[in-house]
Amino acid sequence: MVDFSKPIDLDVQAFLRWWAGELAFLVPDRIRRLLGGRTSWIFLTWRGEMLEAVHRTANGARPLGSFTLDDAGREAWRRLLEAEPELAEIRTVFRLLPDQCMTRVVKLPLATEENLSQVIAFELDRLTPFKPDQVYFCARVIERLKATGQIRVSLAVVPRERLDLMLESMIAAGWRPDYVDVSDDPFKRSHQLLPERFTGKKSRWNRWLNFGLAGLAVALILALLIVPVWKKSQWVQQLETEVRKAGKAAKEVEALRQEVEQLAHEMGYLAQKKRKDPIVLDVLNELSKVMPDDTWLNGLQYKEGHLVVQGQSPSASSLIARMEASEEFKNTSFVSPVTKDVSNGLERFQIASDAVNGRSSEAPAQSENPGQ
Known part of the structure; x- marks a missing residue:
């Protein structure tokens, strides 16, 4: 029975001599004699x-x-x-x-x-x-x-x-x-x-040839060890260059993306502002439609969607109902009591109302050419 607890006594030199002798039969005689074998x-x-x-x-x-x-x-x-x-x-x-x-x-x-x-x-x-x-x-x-x-x-x-x-x-x-x-x-x-x-005396030619072959073998071994490392380092450097280029391009893309987002945000803000706040021209247009022809406006204040108008009308109380009936006015009321001007018999009024988007501001713009 084999005792595996005992250390293995391996004669490396004897093994190498045997191995070299076995491989020697694969080398032609002329080359073997030239190499000293x-x-x-x-x-x-x-x-x-x-x-x-x-x-x-x-x-x-x-x-x-x-x-x-x-x-x-x-x-x-x-x-x-x-x-x-x-x-x-x-x-x-x-x-x-x-x-x-x-x-x-x-x-x-x-x-x-x-x-x-x-x-x-x-x-x-x-x-x-x-x-x-x-x-x-x-x-x-x-x-x-x-x-x-x-x-x-x-x-x-x-x-x-x-x-x-x-x-x-x-x-x-x-x-x-x-x-x-x-x-x-x-x-x-x-x-x-x-x-x-x-x-x-040994032949100098054989000795120098053996030295040359030994040096060549060492050079080949060093080449096998160094060339892959050198190629890998070249590959790593190339990858680093590509990564730097890609990083630079990514930074440029990121800057453009942020710029686009900023522009989109600004444009969205304006669009949202337009959708949310009534257009002054629409407010004036609607106000001109609501006010009867015998009503005169002496003053108008508009700020942040709040409208205050002053004027004279034969029937100031009817103006509240007319403005409430419009889609662009709500919460309409008199700011001060109605008084009567004795010189012309008209009622002086001051009305406040909240302006909202009407159909003219919320509807999408129509194409000038219906066929397109």
Whole structure:
């Protein structure tokens, strides 16, 4: 049964190596070689006085033969390269046999992982029968034991004199390994035991190409991160510009709307005033109709719909009834007592009345042309 309470120990580097190896098969060989990737290796093994060479690819292994470390062996290798020139571009791995080196697994505190090489060099005489100046060594973490706070380290050790002698003999015979390892897996580099003084100069072209491609990858990543943000900022600025334009237009529309409302209010006020208050001309016209021909008006006051008339009439009392009968007068009464003028025999009167809208002011204006 799986214990889900235990933490998951994920080796990210191992996963990335595996993932890169799986994806490498999708890249054409020429491009992979140009980028520094390897689809094949030549493995060299020292057996007795002979050097066995095997060409290993993802599809399998092909023996290239056994070569002596003398002029005859060098000539045989040269003829093979003339027949198969592509072999000259393949990197070589010198694999040490178990009797040529020593490997073991040791446990160390987890804190030693950061300075593993220094710790191994300091503890080498305790972990092996050798001193640090007698051997070449390489250590690699193979497991992290978080429960105990330790790491399992694979340690490979080879005597300096033995490896130096073998490498010098191989280089003299025309062989220069790119890697010295103890792994049986042809595509898993577990230890690098090649001394620095035997390391061949790397191609500057490949190095600069790798730097250029790495810079291009970084630039593409930055572009993927920056371009969307930049485009979004441009879009936001465009929207803000449109919003400002729309806001300005909205303010202009609002100002026009308020102006229209103000004009409509003023016009409505005038129309309402016209509908509510009687028209003076209508009042005068109606008053002229109501007053008989033998009645004279000496004075007239009109203010806020209130009318006061003064005059002389043969029968002042009949004027009240005539004005009340009109649709434009109401609340008609004498303001002062009626007196009689002895000089002409007419009655002097002062009448007050409230003027209201009549038919002439309330009816809609008629078109001058009935046909329209």
